[in-house]
Amino acid sequence: METIDRTWWKEAAVYQIYPRSFCDSNGDGIGDLPGILQKLDYVQGLGVDAIWLNPVYASPNVDNGYDISDYFTIQPEFGTMADFDRLLGEVHRRGMRLVMDLVVNHTSSRHPWFIESRAGRNSPYRDYYIWRDPAPGGGPPNNWGANFGGPAWTLDEATGQYYLHLFAPQQPDLNWENPAVRRDVFAMMDFWFQKGIDGFRMDVISLISKGGFADGPLMANGVYGDPAPQCANGPRVHEYLREMNRRVLSRYDCLTVGENAGNTPEQACLYAGFGRGELTMSFQFDLMDVDGGERDKWTARRTWKLADIKQVMTRWQTALDGRAWNALFWENHDQPRCVSRFGDDSTGETRVRSAKMLATCLFLMQGTPYIYQGQELGMTNTHFDSIGQINDVQTRGGYRMRVEQCGDDPARVMETVNYISREHARTPMPWTDGPNGGFTDGVPWIPLNPNFKTINAAAQLADPDSVYHYYRALLALRKSDDVLLYGRYALEMADSPQVYAYTRTLNGRGALVACNFTGRPAPCPLPAAWQNVPRILGNYPDAPAGGALRPYECAVYLQPRA
Ligand code: GLC
Numbered sequence: 107m108e109t110i111d112r113t114w115w116k117e118a119a120v121y122q123i124y125p126r127s128f129c130d131s132n133g134d135g136i137g138d139l140p141g142i143l144q145k146l147d148y149v150q151g152l153g154v155d156a157i158w159l160n161p162v163y164a165s166p167n168v169d170n171g172y173d174i175s176d177y178f179t180i181q182p183e184f185g186t187m188a189d190f191d192r193l194l195g196e197v198h199r200r201g202m203r204l205v206m207d208l209v210v211n212h213t214s215s216r217h218p219w220f221i222e223s224r225a226g227r228n229s230p231y232r233d234y235y236i237w238r239d240p241a242p243g244g245g246p247p248n249n250w251g252a253n254f255g256g257p258a259w260t261l262d263e264a265t266g267q268y269y270l271h272l273f274a275p276q277q278p279d280l281n282w283e284n285p286a287v288r289r290d291v292f293a294m295m296d297f298w299f300q301k302g303i304d305g306f307r308m309d310v311i312s313l314i315s316k317g318g319f320a321d322g323p324l325m326a327n328g329v330y331g332d333p334a335p336q337c338a339n340g341p342r343v344h345e346y347l348r349e350m351n352r353r354v355l356s357r358y359d360c361l362t363v364g365e366n367a368g369n370t371p372e373q374a375c376l377y378a379g380f381g382r383g384e385l386t387m388s389f390q391f392d393l394m395d396v397d398g399g400e401r402d403k404w405t406a407r408r409t410w411k412l413a414d415i416k417q418v419m420t421r422w423q424t425a426l427d428g429r430a431w432n433a434l435f436w437e438n439h440d441q442p443r444c445v446s447r448f449g450d451d452s453t454g455e456t457r458v459r460s461a462k463m464l465a466t467c468l469f470l471m472q473g474t475p476y477i478y479q480g481q482e483l484g485m486t487n488t489h490f491d492s493i494g495q496i497n498d499v500q501t502r503g504g505y506r507m508r509v510e511q512c513g514d515d516p517a518r519v520m521e522t523v524n525y526i527s528r529e530h531a532r533t534p535m536p537w538t539d540g541p542n543g544g545f546t547d548g549v550p551w552i553p554l555n556p557n558f559k560t561i562n563a564a565a566q567l568a569d570p571d572s573v574y575h576y577y578r579a580l581l582a583l584r585k586s587d588d589v590l591l592y593g594r595y596a597l598e599m600a601d602s603p604q605v606y607a608y609t610r611t612l613n614g615r616g617a618l619v620a621c622n623f624t625g626r627p628a629p630c631p632l633p634a635a636w637q638n639v640p641r642i643l644g645n646y647p648d649a650p651a652g653g654a655l656r657p658y659e660c661a662v663y664l665q666p667r668a
């Protein structure tokens with residue numbers, strides 16, 4: 107018998123809530139904590155075990171909460187600390203857990219630490235951030251570009267030095283070399299654990315250790331140098347995480363997941379390897395890069411190959427097995443909607459089928475599923491006519507850079523924006539087909555996707571064949587059997603250009619998952635051993651027949667217990 111090392115966070119499914127766009131309780135057009143409270147029964151009904159909340163801390167909102175000005179205060183638009191405490195209590199009362207966002211690579215430029223830091227070269231907080239003199243001939247200390255366009259350095263006129271910001275200028279990077287920064291961050295984490303939260307999703311945590319400040323190789327934009335070779339997985343990052351674990355995390359039974367863009371599976375095994383005393387799991391972004399959506403966002407290809415998806419997922423499933431734990435996602439608040447990107451949203455039927463197929467393919471692999479709000483409805487991308495309609499700082503910065511600095515045709519850049527922008531994920535949740543989809547009684551902070559009349563929670567709750575009910579069944583199935591939770595993964599039919607099939611095996615019993623990623627019938631001859639095994643889940647009323655899968659069909663076979 108293989109022994110199973112059970113933990114709650116391996117068996118859990120996580121539901122991600124983007125508070126601004128989830129539910130508005132007071133008519134100001136902005137989702138808030140009391141709104142989330144109203145919808146907890148809905149979330150629980152889906153069968154998830156934990157909620158990950160995007161940042162709810164005080165923030166000037168340059169990057170919608172990822173620029174924090176006070177880690178100990180709730181963003182007033184979202185409510186009060188009393189609202190938070192009530193939410194936490196109600197989540198726990200329903201047997202679920204609450205995971206917060208930890209944003210500590212940078213703060214807001216309006217955080218008191220930064221205000222003090224820029225006050226003068228001798229400020230006791232100077233060293234909380236990364237300050238450098240201008241280059242010998244003047245100008246920024248090196249050629250690095252920021253993640254949201256423009257240079258990664260901004261000059262502070264008063265003190266004559268530049269500060270580093272890998273994201274917007276209003277998001278100065280903290281200096282983790284400074285023990286006082288680490289002490290203060292750890293104390294802040296402890297404050298939230300003492301309240302009773304169940305973990306942290308760690309924003310761009312692989313960037314906290316800067317290894318050097320030499321020029322970087324030119325990025326895809328051809329204008330700026332890439333900070334990643336020196337800033338991603340820097341020399342002290344594992345030392346910092348072990349210190350964090352020793353001083354804080356190890357004292358709580360918590361889920362921790364690192365946002366580690368650009369990580370290889372080998373690196374993930376360092377961040378989240380069993381017994382290493384760092385994090386419990388790690389997000390990988392190779393899957394999000396099969397269409398160039400990560401490394402080359404603003405010139406992303408609008409196509410991808412199933413062979414690449416298979417190769418990426420098989421590499422991660424295999425490399426982490428027995429060594430570390432996968433975090434599985436198709437969507438989050440930084441990605442477009444998966445049914446538009448990897449499925450087919452062109453008709454109601456293909457949308458529903460392909461949304462169910464995508465969920466089946468990914469969430470029955472080994473790892474913890476992360477479901478982004480609205481994904482369980484098969485929400486689609488919306489359409490933007492012009493950049494002026496977009497709120498997101500990353501999309502606006504990327505657009506400006508391509509058009510103004512790279513000389514791209516604005517219409518073409520808008521096509522890419524419509525393909526890949528994270529603004530798609532941020533359109534408000536459609537609860538009903540009523541005014542503003544029941545999201546708000548006022549004017550929503552950004553418009554809903556106009557298809558909320560047909561794609562909304564109320565309609566799907568009432569329809570047993572909806573994407574929502576399929577997600578419920580899928581999550582329940584996953585949790586019902588150790589084969590699906592802990593079984594070893596193996597790719598099947600590796601050469602099929604249409605079908606992604608794999609098995610999960612544990613102690614001699616197995617499951618087979620087969621998914622047609624195309625809108626055409628696909629040959630899918632079942633291996634002999636599986637021919638009499640019952641199909642226990644699928645997105646057509648009956649099991650596939652004749653050795654083929656129908657368009658976007660998925661089927662799950664599970665060998666009965668002896
Ligand atoms: C992460 C967040 C993203 C944010 C960025 C800067 O990638 O997921 O939303 O803009 O970090 O904090």
Ligand code: CA
Binds near residue numbers: 130131133136138
């Ligand atoms: Ca509100």
